[in-house]
Amino acid sequence: MTFSELSPKQKEIFTWCYGQDHDAIICDGAVRSGKTMCMITSFILWAMKNFNGAVFGICGKTICSAERNIISPLFEIADLTCYFKINYSRSANLLTVENGRKKNSFYVFGGKDESSYMHIQGITLSGVLFDEVALMPRSFVEQAITRTLSVENAKLWFNCNPDNQFHWFYNEWIKRADERNALHLHFLMSDNPTLSKAQLDNAEKQFKGVFYDRYIKGLWVSAEGVIYKDFAENTDKFLLEEVPKDIIRCNIGFDFGGNGSAHAGICTGFSRRLQKVVILDEFYLKEIISPARLEREIINFIRRCQSRFPVYDGYFDSAETTLIRGIKNSCAKEKLNFNVNNAKKSEISERIKFTDMIMSQGRFFIMKNCCHIIRALQSAVWDSKAPCDKRLDDGNYNIDSIDAFEYSVEPFMNDIIDGAAAL
Ligand SMILES: Nc1ncnc2c1ncn2[C@@H]1O[C@H](COP(=O)(O)OP(=O)(O)OP(=O)(O)O)[C@@H](O)[C@H]1O
Numbered sequence: 311m312t313f314s315e316l317s318p319k320q321k322e323i324f325t326w327c328y329g330q331d332h333d334a335i336i337c338d339g340a341v342r343s344g345k346t347m348c349m350i351t352s353f354i355l356w357a358m359k360n361f362n363g364a365v366f367g368i369c370g371k372t373i374c375s376a377e378r379n380i381i382s383p384l385f386e387i388a389d390l391t392c393y394f395k396i397n398y399s400r401s402a403n404l405l406t407v408e409n410g411r412k413k414n415s416f417y418v419f420g421g422k423d424e425s426s427y428m429h430i431q432g433i434t435l436s437g438v439l440f441d442e443v444a445l446m447p448r449s450f451v452e453q454a455i456t457r458t459l460s461v462e463n464a465k466l467w468f469n470c471n472p473d474n475q476f477h478w479f480y481n482e483w484i485k486r487a488d489e490r491n492a493l494h495l496h497f498l499m500s501d502n503p504t505l506s507k508a509q510l511d512n513a514e515k516q517f518k519g520v521f522y523d524r525y526i527k528g529l530w531v532s533a534e535g536v537i538y539k540d541f542a543e544n545t546d547k548f549l550l551e552e553v554p555k556d557i558i559r560c561n562i563g564f565d566f567g568g569n570g571s572a573h574a575g576i577c578t579g580f581s582r583r584l585q586k587v588v589i590l591d592e593f594y595l596k597e598i599i600s601p602a603r604l605e606r607e608i609i610n611f612i613r614r615c616q617s618r619f620p621v622y623d624g625y626f627d628s629a630e631t632t633l634i635r636g637i638k639n640s641c642a643k644e645k646l647n648f649n650v651n652n653a654k655k656s657e658i659s660e661r662i663k664f665t666d667m668i669m670s671q672g673r674f675f676i677m678k679n680c681c682h683i684i685r686a687l688q689s690a691v692w693d694s695k696a697p698c699d700k701r702l703d704d705g706n707y708n709i710d711s712i713d714a715f716e717y718s719v720e721p722f723m724n725d726i727i728d729g730a731a732a733l
């Protein structure tokens with residue numbers, strides 16, 4: 311790709327670093343608004359113009375996400391590849407950029423990776439780019455900033471989508487940008503000159519509620535009220551009487567109960583190219599029962615699902631290792647063709663965002679008789695007192711069925727989202 315046209319805000323990303331006025335730039339706002347690609351290009355051009363033999367940091371939420379969102383796309387940017395020899399070593403997480411006369415190193419760090427904490431401690435950095443800084447722990451960001459303090463003319467580059475208004479980055483950096491000598495640019499999708507009217511309209515449809523406010527309008531707002539508003543208000547449009555014919559594979563997700571919560575299982579089906587996600591069957595038991603009986607009930611549920619659907623994988627709440635071992639043994643004893651896996655248990659906010667997205671895209675359905683998960687999704691509300699996005703879990707809500715559903719879709723979450731981009 312080339313930057314044949316730049317919006318006025320994008321132009322500022324390319325020019326601010328050559329002046330003396332600011333030590334940092336913060337670009338926050340809507341998704342796809344053209345923050346990351348301009349920032350990484352400008353960051354490398356600035357580093358190559360001003361330094362030789364220096365070391366810089368490129369930080370993502372994890373090393374893996376930085377490689378996917380920044381490093382891989384960077385090799386497609388003609389404005390860089392035409393002028394520099396660029397190399398990336400995956401084993402060393404090191405990007406080197408050279409042009410015959412100069413050579414600089416850019417280490418890739420992940421805010422959430424244990425190993426990054428260790429490596430970043432001893433290093434001196436002449437500049438750091440933080441992509442999606444709102445997803446990184448404050449301690450990591452501050453540690454990285456400390457590494458730049460001994461270098462004259464070091465500069466910092468931050469970008470992110472908004473989170474809630476109590477977020478540390480919003481309060482410490484965005485609200486105090488002037489004090490910190492930082493240039494703050496707020497982006498909307500219209501600041502990306504490559505998006506057509508149809509693409510803008512389509513992107514708007516992908517989000518509802520708090521996610522619309524944050525990712526489309528670019529606002530720092532907290533999550534309040536009903537989580538799946540469209541589902542709660544228009545439940546019928548998500549319900550099916552008959553199982554779709556194009557379901558090609560299924561997963562079971564299972565959340566074990568205890569302390570007042572229920573044992574909940576969900577069997578979710580996926581159509582070709584992961585286009586549709588359909589809840590096909592459910593298990594729900596809110597009783598205190600012996601582990602042996604629970605095991606038997608779960609095996610019966612697996613059998614019931616297998617008699618109707620192509621389901622060979624289950625993802626179980628990994629906290630309950632003894633129960634999981636018991637189910638594995640029972641499956642082996644009864645010769646069930648079924649893999650018992652630990653649930654991934656990714657961040658709750660990511661899971662909620664995912665479900666909201668497939669609901670908005672019209673790709674999510676539930677069989678009409680799965681009354682527990684239907685009720686659970688209708689009634690789920692945000693915990694307005696929590697400092698970060700959380701579902702209210704005070705014993706009055708059925709979080710268990712939702713957890714079980716999420717465990718069943720987690721292995722495919724990224725592919726389902728990427729599939730949407732390819733549609
Ligand atoms: N001026 C431009 N010229 C060409 N392509 C552009 C331009 N601005 C943005 N793009 C392209 O638009 C897409 C979105 O840009 P980018 O990933 O930088 O947005 P972002 O604001 O970081 O999004 P997110 O908040 O979702 O991470 C990318 O494919 C990028 O290459």
Ligand SMILES: [Mg+2]
Pocket residue numbers: 345346347441
């Ligand atoms: Mg980005």
